[in-house]
Amino acid sequence: MTSEPASEPAAPVEAPTQGAPKKSSGRLIAVLAVLALGGGAYGTFPLWRDLLGLPSAPASESFEVENLRAELAAATNRIAQLEAKPPADGSDAARLDRLEEALKSAPARAAAPIAEIESISKQLADLKRYSAEASAVLRLAERLEQLDLAVRDLQAKRSSAAALLLAVGQLREAVAAGRPFDSEWRAARVLAGEDTESLGLLDQIKPQAGEGIAPRAALVQSFDVLAPALIRAEILPEGDGWWRRTADRLLSLVTIRREDGAAVGANAAAVVGRAQAAVSRGDLAAALAELDALSPGPAQAAAPWIAAAKARQGADKALSQMTAQAVALAGSGVRVGP
Structure with missing residues (x-):
């Protein structure tokens, strides 16, 4: 009796992983069905072996048959479990498709932030x-x-300087007329502000502001009347007694010939003649210089006129300088006044 060749044990069947496609699952079921049929035939081999008159398998082969039966039972149980599970709904495949599409579109999505960054950079550059x-x-x-403030300040300075120039003109007019000029002096003083040069010139004429200063025409007329008295003062005796008063009345009856401006000498007649010629031509400085040479008697008699002439000379000089200063301030734009 020939022995049957030992059958190879059936390889364990691995269950398909969850989420495999329907086609792979069908193939696996078909293979398992074939194995089940083969295993069933092999398991019932002792029954139909005797019917066919085949020799009995040895004990070792019986042990292998039992193993095959156990493995077949396990495979059958596994197939039953797989068949009991609901069929795959394709969600995993769809998820894979989405992942694949996401991978394909990743470069395009990566390019979008780069373009946005470039746009933001451009906007930042524009903002800068x-x-x-x-x-x-x-x-x-x-x-x-x-510049507007500077122009306004310059205009204000020129306006204040122009106002000072106008005030100085009004002051000169009052002084030239011999009128009291206290109000004109105060107006010029206010408009002069902190200009020290203008203030100093105004201070020179302040003492005469209440009474005024004799005009030039009045000085000429008064010197014509004063000239004979100056000449007589040199002849009259000193003192203030009756003899001097009598001699003065007698000499006043005598006509004294006036010397012309070319008279030479230091006597009163020559000095008065030269001074009177200077007064007539408006040269007060020359007249005052001549009168400085008078002897004490005539000098005492000429003292009031000399004081008035010096006041006029000083006022004219101060007002001329003030006018020039006001013009300079108006041209330079230096602010004066309050």
């Missing part, structure tokens, strides 16, 4: 440029405001 332009506009506006 606009900021720089805005700063330039602000600086120009500040400069324009400064």
